[in-house]
Amino acid sequence: MNEVFSSMTMLFTPQALGLLMLGTSLGVIVGAIPGLTGAMLIALSLPLTFTMSPENALVLLVSMYVGTVSGGLITATLLRIPGTPASMMTTLDGYPMAKNGQPGRALGLGVSASFIGGLVSWVFLVLLSGPLAELSMTFGPWEFFALVLMALVLIASVSGESLSRGLLAGFLGVLTAMPGSSPATGMTRLTFGMHELDDGFKLLPVLIGLFAVNQVITEILKLHRPVEAITVSRAGLFLTLAEWKRNAVNLIRSSFIGTFIGILPGIGANIGSVVAYSAAKTTSKTPEKFGHGSEEGIIASEAANNATVGGALIPLIAMGIPGSVIDAILLGALVIHGLQPGPLLFEQNPDVVYIIMGTMFVANLFMFLFMMFSVQWLAKLASVPRNVLIPIILTFCVIGTYSLANRFFDVWVMLAFGVIGFGIEKLRIPIAPFVIGFVLAPIAEEHLTEGLMQTGGNWSPLVTRPIAGSLTLIAVLLFAVTLFQHWKQKNACKP
């Protein structure tokens, strides 16, 4: 715990604190504008951090992460448009409550729940990541490979309506990671004679294309729709003691659910809030109120989606395996700043680990204050005309991707993946498994080839080693269960 407090003193330099406030408020603002997502903001901000120290860069990026997950609740509550996908479940109860003349209270519930969710998951982040890193120090190549396998199955099975499409997206992501140098032999492959491809497709151009450019295309298609204007009162924004008491159990339970769903590699905030919401509904004394402005519903959704932030950071810090799409970008940020994500991060750069933890705590505090005091102005952001945003985003896409490595090849890659992202979403293939597959493929291949070289081409350790075997078993079971559920659903549809 001592190190945590010493990192806090590092965090309280004017520069770091300024970056933290900037990051959190930018995150909240972007979260409050429907159509702009956290992944987009963080991917586009990454080039700006190249010349910062790794610590400052992480302060900025992590506080943006905290901000965006929280900002989405404003439009979800007031307009029934989730500002970020993670606030989907908040629309169900926040909007009815706001419409019933209590917009201030609906927002207050959401913001307070977000705050508690963030804090609870922060506690877990501090308590769990150290021991987990220690445990994963004993992991060999097979354990890591099994872990990645499980992550891929997990994300493919929970995203999107079809398992085959989820898996297809995952494997398309893996395929995208194939060109370039083989991590085992260093020989280049699938470059089709293009030397620019010797390094493969870089993370940032692909991500900026998939999230930012793709989103811009979608927004242009929606430009003709009028933007709603909203007004909001502050009445009921601060919760009363009775309200806190009444919801204490729900708050804690939802935060726990969010944290643990966040820890599972591959799935992020969206699923966390869905699960917490349904858990709250089944245990509630008044389940009939859900969907009609229930305060429990708002709390469950918002506590859980903020709790996933801390949860998802745990596998990233402890094992170098991203827990969500945004963590995949943070992983890229660590690498760009010369830090080696993985179990050794704790030993070699403990300061960075504690800075991430410290930032998460302070950013949560700041988020709470910032949103409580400026929520009525933030609500107005929803009516910023998209026409103005599009040129800004496009320029940032181009300049950000170029500055990654000073080459235009990356910019073309980014534009191409914008179109690809738009296309595969049109085909109802989810993007999240694509990104996770793309990020995890090199990690998986590196460990698999290492394992195969150690055993002389023998695959059996994948099932015979205890930890690797159990992880593989979980992956297979998960796959079977999802397959069975889909099959049952389909049969139920066909009466």
Next chain:
Amino acid sequence: MNSECRRYVGLSLSIALLWQFAGCSEDVASTDQYPQRPIKLIVPFGAGGGSDTFSRILVKAIEDYELLPQPLVIINVPGAGGTIGSRRVKHARPDGYTLMQLHEGILTSKYSGRVNYGPEAFIPIASMGQSTMIIGVGENSKYQTLNDLMDAATERPDEVIFSANIGAPSQFAGMMLEKVSPGARFRYSQTGDGAKRFAGLQGGHTDVSSFSLGEYAQFQPAGLRAIALLGPGRHPDALEIPTAIEQGYDVVSTNMQFWWAPKGTPRDRLDVIATALRKAMQTEEVQARLKQLHIDPLTIEGEELERVLIQLAARTASVSQRPTVELPNFPMWVFGAVVVLAILSLVFGRQKVVEGEEKTEVTTSGGLKPRTLVVAVFSLTCLYVATMHAEFLGYRAATFLYLAILGPVLSFRDRKLLGVMAMLAIVLSVGLHYLFTELFVIDLP
């Protein structure tokens, strides 16, 4: 409207030209001094390893003593025994702003057949710091001496796992040992940089590996045990480690760090770097830090450097290379999986048709259909990138023109919006240029 239109086009064109011109004159005025902007130093290994530590010591000294007017920025490009990084530097613009630090791996990766280029593809700037290799095992390993290890490798060929960077000096140390003890064969495993190799030994996943003396110093407190030093005699900093020669194996493996520049980099620019390096090596801090890391602080430049390189090449070429385990063709597998899954989702996914996807083609007040608008914006963006790619216009001019056209297209002749767009064009072109080049020291076209 028409004249207004013409005025708008005229105005934006002249502003764009103004910046293009302004940018040019700036460039011409100052091409003489070097360096004018930060220099990138590519270190083709992960952070925390021996190479990375070495480069950071030097760079810190250069910065502390202000030996160069601009900062040196270290960029770690790990992967494939350093070849991913070296390939990037090989293709980098030879303007002196991209340099590389790479040890003898540049030779081993050539002679192992991993890449088809060696030192001849670069210009050596200087060689600094010689470090001796050791053979290391985990804390609890049953191998106490080099004899124990080599006997095991002879009795059970292909079973003792030697973790290395395939095709890098760490593997060549193992192959040289095999060469002097007939019948011994290790099984090599690709494990990456020193930190990862040590983690593998500690976790019991591998049996033995080779490290530089610097890496040994770093991991020894955590449990790395050296069973042989691959130097010509015992090292004054680690007298307790017996040499391989003492134990009856005539193997010497030392590792030197080199700084390289892409072929074609002007000689005078390299001299600037070489001078800074030489001065940095002589500073007290560097000498003290290198002693800590057990690296001998020698600096070789010029003709002497050429001779050393030839000698090293001969030594590396003499070790025979044999293929490692046949690995599955991953790209083919993945491609197969994609095809199968695509067919599956075509077959099974078709029943579920999403309800009521909007089919209404609303025309905007500007007269463009949304889809046409998308195509227009996208082509405009491609044109914008192409203009800069072809170095036809600089960033400021190209961005301003791009936004000056994009604004009216997107604002549907809304006067108020048009004003905002004009502001945006100026802010994004000039403002961002300032932000990136001045504050973040990132190059823009």
